[in-house]
Amino acid sequence: xxxxxxxxxxxxxxxxxxxxxxxxxxxxxxxxxxxxxxxxxxxxxxxxxxxxxxxxxxxxxxxxxxxxxxxxxxxxxxxxxxxxxxxxxxxxxxxxxxxxxxxxxxxxxxxxxxxxxxxxxxxxxxxxxxxxxxx
Amino acid sequence: xxxxxxxxxxxxxxxxxxxxxxxxxxxxxxxxxxxxxxxxxxxxxxxxxxxxxxxxxxxxxxxxxxxxxxxxxxxxxxxxxxxxxxxxxxxxxxxxxxxxxxxxxxxxxxxxxxxxxxxxxxxxxxxxxxxxxxxxxxxxxxxxxxxxxxxxxxxxxxxxxxxxxxxxxxxxxxxxxxxxxxxxxxxxxxxxxxxxxxxxxxxxxxxxxxxxxxxxxxxxxxxxxxxxxxxxxxxxxxxxxxxxxxxxxxxxxxxxxxxxxxxxxx
Amino acid sequence: xxxxxxxxxxxxxxxxxxxxxxxxxxxxxxxxxxxxxxxxxxxxxxxxxxxxxxxxxxxxxxxxxxxxxxxxxxxxxxxxxxxxxxxxxxxxxxxxxxxxxxxxxxxxxxxxxxxxxxxxxxxxxxxxxxxxxxxxxxxxxxxxxxxxxxxxxxxxxxxxxxxxxxxxxxxxxxxxxxxxxxxxxxxxxxxxxxxxxxxxxxxxxxxxxxxxxxxxxxxxxxxxxxxxxxxxxxxxxxxxxxxxxxxxxxxxxxxxxxxxxxxxxxxxxxxxxxx
Ligand code: SF4
Ligand code: SF4
Ligand code: FES
Numbered sequence: 162x163x164x165x166x167x168x169x170x171x172x173x174x175x176x177x178x179x180x181x182x183x184x185x186x187x188x189x190x191x192x193x194x195x196x197x198x199x200x201x202x203x204x205x206x207x208x209x210x211x212x213x214x215x216x217x218x219x220x221x222x223x224x225x226x227x228x229x230x231x232x233x234x235x236x237x238x239x240x241x242x243x244x245x246x247x248x249x250x251x252x253x254x255x256x257x258x259x260x261x262x263x264x265x266x267x268x269x270x271x272x273x274x275x276x277x278x279x280x281x282x283x284x285x286x287x288x289x290x291x292x293x294x295x296x
Numbered sequence: 297x298x299x300x301x302x303x304x305x306x307x308x309x310x311x312x313x314x315x316x317x318x319x320x321x322x323x324x325x326x327x328x329x330x331x332x333x334x335x336x337x338x339x340x341x342x343x344x345x346x347x348x349x350x351x352x353x354x355x356x357x358x359x360x361x362x363x364x365x366x367x368x369x370x371x372x373x374x375x376x377x378x379x380x381x382x383x384x385x386x387x388x389x390x391x392x393x394x395x396x397x398x399x400x401x402x403x404x405x406x407x408x409x410x411x412x413x414x415x416x417x418x419x420x421x422x423x424x425x426x427x428x429x430x431x432x433x434x435x436x437x438x439x440x441x442x443x444x445x446x447x448x449x450x451x452x453x454x455x456x457x458x459x460x461x462x463x464x465x466x467x468x469x470x471x472x473x474x475x476x477x478x479x480x481x482x483x484x485x486x487x488x489x490x491x492x493x494x495x496x497x498x499x500x501x502x503x504x505x506x507x508x509x510x511x512x513x514x515x516x517x518x519x520x521x522x523x524x525x526x527x528x529x530x531x532x533x534x535x536x537x538x539x540x541x542x543x544x545x546x547x548x549x550x551x552x553x554x555x556x557x558x559x560x561x562x
Numbered sequence: 563x564x565x566x567x568x569x570x571x572x573x574x575x576x577x578x579x580x581x582x583x584x585x586x587x588x589x590x591x592x593x594x595x596x597x598x599x600x601x602x603x604x605x606x607x608x609x610x611x612x613x614x615x616x617x618x619x620x621x622x623x624x625x626x627x628x629x630x631x632x633x634x635x636x637x638x639x640x641x642x643x644x645x646x647x648x649x650x651x652x653x654x655x656x657x658x659x660x661x662x663x664x665x666x667x668x669x670x671x672x673x674x675x676x677x678x679x680x681x682x683x684x685x686x687x688x689x690x691x692x693x694x695x696x697x698x699x700x701x702x703x704x705x706x707x708x709x710x711x712x713x714x715x716x717x718x719x720x721x722x723x724x725x726x727x728x729x730x731x732x733x734x735x736x737x738x739x740x741x742x743x744x745x746x747x748x749x750x751x752x753x754x755x756x757x758x759x760x761x762x763x764x765x766x767x768x769x770x771x772x773x774x775x776x777x778x779x780x781x782x783x784x785x786x787x788x789x790x791x792x793x794x795x796x797x798x799x800x801x802x803x804x805x806x807x808x809x810x811x812x813x814x815x816x817x818x819x820x821x822x823x824x825x826x827x828x829x830x831x832x833x834x835x836x837x
Binding site: 275281291 | 418422425428455456
């Protein structure tokens with residue numbers, strides 16, 4: 162597992178920070194519905210590359226912890242939707258991941274440098290990658 | 297040299313405008329060039345209007361006939377929210393136009409060696425992976441002053457269909473207006489140019505071209521070339537006019553009115 | 563499709579749907595490409611759009627749902643695309659597997675089989691976009707059976723593998739090929755342990771990933787280069803379901819693009835089916 166964010170000092174803020182509200186707006190999902198059963202993390206096939214498990218992403222959002230905004234996990238997520246079909250609370254976690262990516266993308270950050278594209282990848286992959294990972 | 301040519305073009309064009317006395321002009325419109333209002337005759341092109349207003353083109357004008365793509369302009373007309381794009385030399389002024397010239401579309405062109413590239417569609421994506429970002433918004437098509445189906449050729453490029461890109465982009469004059477507007481930041485005209493080059497490379501050289509090349513190499517036209525090269529300027533101009541008259545393209549021997557384009561109004 | 567007595571007409575001037583559905587609430591621009599295709603369908607006077615690709619299916623189907631769920635959204639998209647006639651809604655998006663299953667029916671397909679695939683062990687691979695989310699997918703997201711049934715009707719034996727609904731790495735093959743490689747090693751490994759002769763997909767990107775990353779890393783024997791046909795010893799060939807279907811229906815092999823596969827399926831096919 163990649164470096165994990167230390168969760169030893171989490172504190173619950175008195176008020177929901179703006180970025181959490183924004184993530185909820187962008188995703189259309191209620192992050193507070195999550196009760197931390199961890200089924201999404203168990204089903205996610207990409208956790209080996211993540212610094213935060215999907216359930217942890219939701220947890221940090223619930224706690225209003227801004228470190229979630231710098232996490233690598235949303236960039237590793239491939240929008241495969243395995244998490245969403247498993248969630249007993251109906252949270253579509255992939256949408257939350259997308260909202261977190263959009264946060265960065267809309268500031269002009271990028272998750273893909275077009276110069277580094279491996280040769281010979283098909284259009285379908287390039288279109289998908291540029292849509293998900295470039296501003 | 298370039299400066300000198302521009303100067304001569306300007307002079308030639310000035311005659312078109314100033315040949316008429318302001319007092320004789322009945323219809324006037326107001327246009328805003330980079331925000332500043334100017335009253336200009338109603339019947340002239342944007343390019344002439346810009347000059348009439350006192351600006352001088354150092355860049356952003358070339359053929360004045362709708363062919364070189366140097367004179368890209370974006371404008372809005374008062375009361376219309378649309379941002380329009382046009383060639384300054386091919387578009388008449390309208391009352392209430394707000395305009396600015398885009399003499400150059402910032403775009404780096406990747407270097408490629410045509411000899412080394414196979415004539416295959418995948419080459420396009422290798423040099424222009426950003427093609428994959430097209431969202432099919434069609435903004436490029438709406439911007440194109442040549443009325444090309446630009447989005448369709450970009451979609452064809454994404455599919456790797458060199459023949460379709462060539463067909464659809466053939467009249468592109470590389471003005472860059474599409475690329476200024478594209479939200480996916482694609483450089484359409486460079487993509488299309490590469491596609492046409494690759495496609496052209498894949499075609500067999502027609503017999504008549506080979507024939508002509510053989511003739512040239514055998515020195516068939518050497519003498520004629522020599523003769524033309526030795527002529528003075530006046531003689532060359534006269535030769536040109538004569539040629540044009542024979543083709544029926546030139547009226548009343550006025551070289552400054554030569555337009556090769558049906559839409560042209562030099 | 564001709565052999566099945568069914569006609570599909572190519573959509574004129576189609577554009578790329580975008581391949582991935584936007585998961586955000588406010589990104590209307592991402593729906594322009596799908597809706598423009600729906601306008602083309604409408605212009606043809608048709609009401610249904612069939613795709614061969616799971617990603618197109620998912621993107622188009624969800625976009626159709628997205629715009630029909632809220633007339634205001636659709637109106638904004640129509641207003642933006644003012645050069646096109648308004649999309650009035652109502653285009654139904656289908657994956658070819660649905661057409662085969664629900665309209666032509668697998669029984670009718672079976673009746674047309676000329677080259678039954680007896681003895682061939684086929685591992686269906688669904689991936690993500692054909693099955694998820696629930697309500698969009700063409701089958702149960704955890705226990706799908708559409709492809710199993712189809713292949714059984716063609717005479718083949720369907721090999722059950724636990725990874726058939728797990729992601730192949732999708733577009734991460736561009737940004738982080740290592741992720742895709744890991745996924746593919748697991749998926750192909752499972753199919754191989756269960757003795758599959760072929761893996762059959764319904765998505766071009768799955769096909770690419772499963773082939774390509776098998777050769778790159780897979781069992782460690784591939785080199786990543788394009789191989790001659792003997793390589794089928796080292797990997798499991800990956801076919802599109804339409805290729806296998808057409809093969810069983812008796813379409814001449816030369817028309818099926820087998821020679822273009824990174825891992826040649828012909829040895830496996832001829833060994834089992836007898837070519
Ligand atoms: S395609 Fe682009 S560069 Fe070419 S003429 Fe049209 S707008 Fe200008
Ligand atoms: S403007 Fe750009 S994104 Fe829009 S259709 Fe043209 S190429 Fe595609
Ligand atoms: S000056 Fe050449 S196109 Fe306008």
